[in-house]
Amino acid sequence: MKIGFIPPELFGICKQTVTQSHRIKGFDNLATKVGTADNMAALTMIPETLAASQVTNRYFTIRKWCFLGSIGVICFTFFIPWWSLFTVVVIFFADRVLASREKDGWKFLASVLLSLEMLSNDFSGWGKAYPQERLEALRVLNDNPQSPKSEWLDYYLPQRADLDPSQLKTFEPAGTAPFPK
Numbered sequence: 001m002k003i004g005f006i007p008p009e010l011f012g013i014c015k016q017t018v019t020q021s022h023r024i025k026g027f028d029n030l031a032t033k034v035g036t037a038d039n040m041a042a043l044t045m046i047p048e049t050l051a052a053s054q055v056t057n058r059y060f061t062i063r064k065w066c067f068l069g070s071i072g073v074i075c076f077t078f079f080i081p082w083w084s085l086f087t088v089v090v091i092f093f094a095d096r097v098l099a100s101r102e103k104d105g106w107k108f109l110a111s112v113l114l115s116l117e118m119l120s121n122d123f124s125g126w127g128k129a130y131p132q133e134r135l136e137a138l139r140v141l142n143d144n145p146q147s148p149k150s151e152w153l154d155y156y157l158p159q160r161a162d163l164d165p166s167q168l169k170t171f172e173p174a175g176t177a178p179f180p181k
Contacts, residue, residue, distance in 0.1 A: 004046035005136045006115045010126055013171055014118065015111040021156050022107060030106045031060075033155070038142070039113055045140045049112050056105030059098045066095045113152045116141055120148040123160075124171040 003011050022030070033039075043049040070091045077085055118126050119137035127134035138145055153160065160168075 003048050003112055003115070005133050006046075006112065006119070007126075007130055007133060007173070009174060010118060010130075011111060011115050014114040015107070017156050018107050018111045018114060022103075027103055027106070030103075030110060034106055034109045034113065039109075042116065042140050042142070043109060043112065046112065049109060052105055052108050056102055056109065059102040059105065063095055063098045063102065066091050066098070110152065110156075114156055117148070117150055117152045118171075120145075121150055121153060123153060124168055124173075126173055129173040 002008055034043075040053065043053055070088045073084065073087050073091070116137045118124070119130065119134045120127065120141055120143050122128055122134065137143075138148065141149070143149055157163070
């Protein structure tokens with residue numbers, strides 16, 4: 001899947017990293033972390049991520065209405081037959097499906113932000129392998145080329161300086177020689 005100017009191979013690596021990380025850590029405050037003003041400004045500059053953020057926010061809005069609807073059904077059970085409570089079960093399952101899709105949306109947006117930072121920071125040689133994309137990532141993130149920010153790299157790879165070189169190789173672009181650190 002091509003996301004703007006981000007190399008598909010890099011996005012695949014970042015998506016896998018984000019998915020594995022959240023399988024271990026959980027989702028704690030991912031929506032809040034992605035939803036900051038700087039991150040949303042960067043994401044709106046890429047059409048695919050703008051659409052994904054709108055859909056993810058729509059899922060959240062529908063989930064709020066599901067919650068309110070289930071409360072309404074429970075309150076009206078005094079006036080309607082008891083078997084109408086089965087609608088609460090349907091609402092519950094709809095909410096779980098929407099919650100899953102919402103989490104996938106936040107993971108997608110976090111993967112894009114991680115990809116942009118890997119390009120702008122030249123992590124594992126991505127900036128050298130794709131110089132035009134690196135410049136575009138710096139522009140989208142509104143970053144300083146001499147000291148690009150690394151919020152998402154710090155979040156998903158906090159001890160990257162301590163990583164074994166063989167582990168770092170898994171992040172390198174295919175077909176490139178190792179770059180000196």
